Amino acid sequence: MFRAFIITCLGFGLSTAAWANPTKTLLLSPDHLKAAWQNYALQRTAAGTPMHVVSLSEVAARYKGRDIQEKMRVCIRKHIDQVDVTAVILGGDSSPDGGLIPDRDTYHKNMWGNDTDIPSDLYYISPGSWDADGDGVYGEWADDKEEISYPDGSISIGRIPVRSIEDVQSYGNKVTAYLASISIGQAVGELTFTCAVQSAYPKVYRSATEFIPSVWKDGKVNIFFNDMTSWDNGKGEGSFDLSPKNFVGKINEGLTNKWHIHGHGLTDQWVLEKDAEFSIPFVKALKNIDNLPVITTVSCFTGNFDDEEDPCISEAMLRSPIGGAIAIVAPSREGKPHFHDPEKEFPLMVKEGKLDGTTQTMTSFWMAGLGEGRLIGHALSAAKASLADDAKRSATYHQGLCELNLLGDPTLPVR
Ligand SMILES: [Ca+2]
Ligand SMILES: [Ca+2]
Structure with a gap:
């Protein structure tokens, strides 16, 4: 009945x-x-x-x-x-x-x-x-x-943090544009890894050059660090600054339609090279409605959707009617590097690029989306499922899985 x-x-x-x-x-x-x-x-x-x-x-x-x-x-x-x-x-x-x-x-x-x-x-x-x-x-x-239970990869959830009818309408328009620009199941475009914090280079570099390419054979992964980039053009390593202007330029250019952003952050900004702020006014300079990216980020508070202060930078990217992003996986709070034995493992992260729980979640997300063709929400669910045993073992991994939320429609493909 x-x-x-x-x-x-x-x-x-x-x-x-x-x-x-x-x-x-x-x-x-x-x-x-x-x-x-x-x-x-x-x-x-x-x-x-x-x-x-x-x-x-x-x-x-x-x-x-x-x-x-x-x-x-x-x-x-x-x-x-x-x-x-x-x-x-x-x-x-x-x-x-x-x-x-x-x-x-x-x-x-x-x-x-x-x-x-x-x-x-x-x-x-x-x-x-x-x-x-x-x-x-x-x-x-x-x-x-x-x-408490964690996802098993079969069910997904995402939040579209809108406030007004206009917000809903512009998100709908962006989804139409996003779906028009892709063929489901076909991986196109480039994935770029930014990193503005030197101690994180080794792990981010491994994600970008080892883990993702191992399952995404046809794809192109770019490096966009302070001291090395894929666009230096013989002018010296890192000469193409990880600045808000260059970041805006790369998003508007549209070749990179997948981004992982690693570095410091605040509710209203990503902190890039030389502490330059990619903040809400820069979102207005994004006119990439035809090339809307999926973004993952570990930057603190950039997914702080439930704050008094509104919008957070991720919400600004989603609500912008003419550009920004279609979906963002971001920490609602600090997005810390989570390890079972930090004393032993943190130095390994800095030296050998051992992945912490947060970086592992993001890396697994891209591998499930690009390698297995999972939808955005299911890719995140699968990533969290792969860390469920860690979360049962350590309270810090539990926090990691809780603080990373998907902002955006989970049923869209990762293109
Ligand atoms: Ca209780
Ligand atoms: Ca909010």
Whole structure:
């Protein structure tokens, strides 16, 4: 009975038979954006990704839970378990007081200190409550272990942190442009690794020159470090500065449509060579609507979508109507290098390029997207799945998986 009810509600009836491998998608929307998201869902459904929208007040009325976040999780899990939804979109921004689509704050205590409010969208696709001891504090590595689970790669989640109807419309336009510029399953364009921090060169260099090329045979990976770049042209190593101007130029040029950004960051900026700030005003200089990149970044706070300060740099990149990015995997907080035994492993990272948990997640993401042809959200889920055992072993890896969120539509291909 419930199944029939829910199928009717979802509109996932007979029409879905047309799709060979549909990624059935559930989109949770703030009430005032529901009509706009329904237009987006129609657009995506017509393009082969059946998508259904449920508003937050419908979630609140139909599902049980101690707060709206728990009701959202229960709603999402019902759709996964009963009508085979495999992708989830949170269609709104979040803020410290809740915001349009509230995040679930998780608690972390480990070698990096105490964090009480790391937003973890991962929670929403989990079968468990993330609060085994029932104290109302979620995601505690030791106390809530029994109820915490990590993705297995089959279900994905992403948040499109919009606020207005205009934001939804321009994201829809960008998705149309993105899909028009690709053939699904075909890897095209270049992937560029930037690195503005010397101690990270060895590990980033290994990701770029060993790991990714091992599975992405036809692709081209560029290096864009302070002291060496793929575009130095005989003028000396690193002569093509990793400056905001050159970064804007490379994005607008459009050959690089995949970026990994490594280095320091703040909520509103990536810090590039010579501490130059790629900040929100530079986003306006991006006119790359026909070549929108997927971006991964480890830079601190660049995915701080739930902050009072809005937009964070990743949100600015996603909301820009004429350019920017189509999807970004970014840390909502510091994006630390996570190791089981930091005393032993950190020097190995600097010397031999041993990958820490965060860099490993990003590297695995590209390998799953480019090597296995997984969709953006499923590539991140697969990357996190590969680190699930590490997260069960160390609280610091648990934090790593929680603080990295996907901002953007998870059902798009990595081109
Ligand atoms: Ca707890
Ligand atoms: Ca925000």
